Amino acid sequence: MSVPSVAVVAINHFSPFHFSVPCIIFGDILPGQKLFDLKICAGEPGPLRSRQGFSIETSFGLDVLEQADIVIVPYWRDPAERPHQELLDALVAAHQRGALVVGLCLGTYVLAYAGLLDDRRAGTHWEFEQDFINRFPSVRLDTNALYVEDDRLVTSAGTAAGLDCCLYLVHREHGRSIANKVARRMVIPPHREGGQAQFIEQPVPLSTRDANVNKLLEYLRNNLGKVHNLNDLADYSLMSRRTFTRHFQKATGMSVGGWLMSERLQRSQELLETTSHSIETIAELVGFQSAASLRQHFKARFDVTPTEWRKTFQAGSIVT
Known part of the structure; x- marks a missing residue:
């Protein structure tokens, strides 16, 4: 069975941390269970070295983007520098043929320079908010978000938010159980509170010492x-x-009421992802008094409706 192919774009003066995040998460992170086919590709001619002295050698170039299901730009070295036109064209072509294109942290600048984010929502490092707005006034920047998705374009805030974003992509492709397993192996939470509701909910405790x-x-x-x-x-x-x-x-x-609410919402997520039950039936199964009540609490917790959640995670396509 084929797995999603992921192309991570390497550039000169790359950030070792930002670059390593997608390489770890989309590499062979679960022993004996291949989740993705990862390739590192050179995003521009010349050497690929970090400012800390690391270097990258790869036999793959931008032609890899022609086949990748997910293309990730994990960083960009200088917001004022326009990336190589060949890279920008390759990103546009990848998105046009249906690939998911991702910019982590300042990688959002690369997607913006390519014109992919015009009239769309995006996120990037909060320190660069004003600079980004000045350069790309047509992009709807959300500096509160840990990550943002809009029309197969996913962008994240700075540094550790790249982990949140990549875990979201694991969830999108393989479901919550695998995403939580990856998070546990990395010893990180599968969910962090942030300005924007996250798509990977914090698991309710399965058991206690009592x-x-x-x-x-x-x-x-x-x-x-x-x-x-x-x-x-x-x-x-x-x-x-x-x-x-x-x-x-x-x-x-947690309080009893808080625990029940979290458990009911989590169970409703699972039913939306794995069954064709109506919203009314799911509301009844998980203990909400009505479908309206489920929709209200679901929207308040996750900032999307149950129908939008189902469309995203059951159909396998990202929605706004």
């Missing part, structure tokens, strides 16, 4: 569609209401 609470969590997960109140749950746990709420908060770090 055996009684663990038994209750299993019961709740198996009965999300039911109405639960604190008195009934305290009785189920053989505790007083006050003792129960204290134990639950200590064990999970």
Whole structure:
């Protein structure tokens, strides 16, 4: 079975950190489980060296972009410098034939110089906000976002936000379970709070050190569609209401209501991704009183509607 092909563009004076992020995440990160076909390609003629003394040798050039499913520009050395025209043309051609084109941190500048971001939303490092706006007034820059996606163009904020962005791409191609597994292997959270709602939600704790609470969590997960109140749950746990709420908060770090909401929203994501159930049916299965309630809470948490979520992660295409 073929896997998505990823081309990472290397340029002279590259940033070792920014360059290594996609190379790690889209390389052989899960032993025995190939997720992507990664190639490093030279984005311009001449040497490819970082300012710290690292150098890159690759036998691949920009022709790799003609076949890649995902093209990533992880960095750009100087916002005032227009990239090589051959690179800009290759990025435009890749996007026109249907590839996903990604700019991490100052890599957003390269996509902007190519004209790909005109009249579209984008993100980049917050320090360069005014410079970017002055150079590319037609781009709708969102400096609050850890990453932004718009019409198969994905751009991220600075440095560590590239990790968030790349994990999103893993989720897009392989689903939440694989994305969370990659995050755990890298010892990073699969979700970070940011100015923009993220597409990879923070997992609800699967278990705690409290055996009684663990038994209750299993019961709740198996009965999300039911109405639960604190008195009934305290009785189920053989505790007083006050003792129960204290134990639950200590064990999970969340209130009962907060835990149930996160679990219901996470389960609704999974059902949207893996089933053809209607929004009404999903709302009933996960315990919302109505489809309207599910839509309201889903939109508030993820900044997209359930229908938009399904279109993105079930159909395999990025949407605005």
